[in-house]
Amino acid sequence: MAAFSQRILLKMCPVVGRLHFVNDTQGILCVSFIVAYWLYGVFCNLVIILLPRYYDGLVSGVIIGIYSALGVLTICSLFRASTLNPGRIPPNSESSQADETDWTYCQVCLRTRPPRAHHCRRCRQCVMKMDHHCPWINNCVGEANHWAFYQLLFYAFLLSAMSFIQCLLHWYFFPKCVHCDRTAFYIRHQLGLMYLETTLSFLMFAAMGCMLFGNHLNLILDRTTLDVLHNPYPQDMRVKRTSLEAYSDLCGSRSKLTWFCPCGERRTGPMYMHTDMV
Numbered sequence: 172m173a174a175f176s177q178r179i180l181l182k183m184c185p186v187v188g189r190l191h192f193v194n195d196t197q198g199i200l201c202v203s204f205i206v207a208y209w210l211y212g213v214f215c216n217l218v219i220i221l222l223p224r225y226y227d228g229l230v231s232g233v234i235i236g237i238y239s240a241l242g243v244l245t246i247c248s249l250f251r252a253s254t255l256n257p258g259r260i261p262p263n264s265e266s267s268q269a270d271e272t273d274w275t276y277c278q279v280c281l282r283t284r285p286p287r288a289h290h291c292r293r294c295r296q297c298v299m300k301m302d303h304h305c306p307w308i309n310n311c312v313g314e315a316n317h318w319a320f321y322q323l324l325f326y327a328f329l330l331s332a333m334s335f336i337q338c339l340l341h342w343y344f345f346p347k348c349v350h351c352d353r354t355a356f357y358i359r360h361q362l363g364l365m366y367l368e369t370t371l372s373f374l375m376f377a378a379m380g381c382m383l384f385g386n387h388l389n390l391i392l393d394r395t396t397l398d399v400l401h402n403p404y405p406q407d408m409r410v411k412r413t414s415l416e417a418y419s420d421l422c423g424s425r426s427k428l429t430w431f432c433p434c435g436e437r438r439t440g441p442m443y444m445h446t447d448m449v
Contacts, residue, residue: 178294179192180192180194192254193294202253205249217235224345238330249308249323252319252322255310257315275288279295289397294311300395318430322433326433327375334368334376335372391410
């Protein structure tokens with residue numbers, strides 16, 4: 172039995188370790204769009220709004236540093252969420268190896284799987300505690316990479332919120348720049364560029380805010396997106412755990428300060444029998 176789906180590509184990187192890629196054309200196009208929007212948004216905010224006002228003495232270098240840091244953290248979180256193993260179910264020799272009555276056997280990839288694991292049709296593999304398949308990161312969101320996906324939502328929300336505020340300041344507060352190069356293409360056509368950036372930053376801010384709120388509710392209720400889709404209105408809607416317990420389970424046993432670092436790892440004890448990651 173193959174260790175993983177033929178659609179999954181694994182590459183070793185000297186710096187970040189093993190990278191997990193899903194060879195899916197639609198997902199690759201979605202990730203490419205997100206990266207292109209990130210480049211466009213960061214360019215507009217830095218080159219059209221912040222840097223000219225910095226040279227005019229209207230914006231502090233600290234603001235530029237904060238915005239640049241959020242931009243780096245967002246793209247790093249996207250990379251991590253896209254290239255982390257979401258929690259593949261490893262192969263095992265016999266379907267009877269599952270020692271719990273609520274374990275199931277996948278007829279597609281022929282593996283025993285623990286409760287709340289699901290088979291993803293896009294990745295063509297079973298994923299532990301699968302939340303959903305996200306085309307925008309071209310990867311499943313599951314037990315092993317949900318923390319990285321949540322980081323992406325968090326930093327994308329902060330970046331888009333700051334971008335939208337800066338766009339409003341550009342339109343309604345800042346005077347026309349004095350020290351900018353008025354012959355530059357992006358200055359001569361800044362009206363159209365900034366209309367588009369203002370619209371996109373607001374849409375991203377609203378979308379990330381809604382997704383953050385929805386994911387927070389799911390965490391404290393101990394539900395996944397697939398659970399919500401299969402049973403939107405369960406009988407028991409009580410909060411199952413505190414927010415701290417929920418985020419400790421999501422991010423692992425690392426120091427809480429490292430929960431915000433995209434370069435970290437999620438440290439947990441053994442979750443299930445015979446589930447060593449491959």
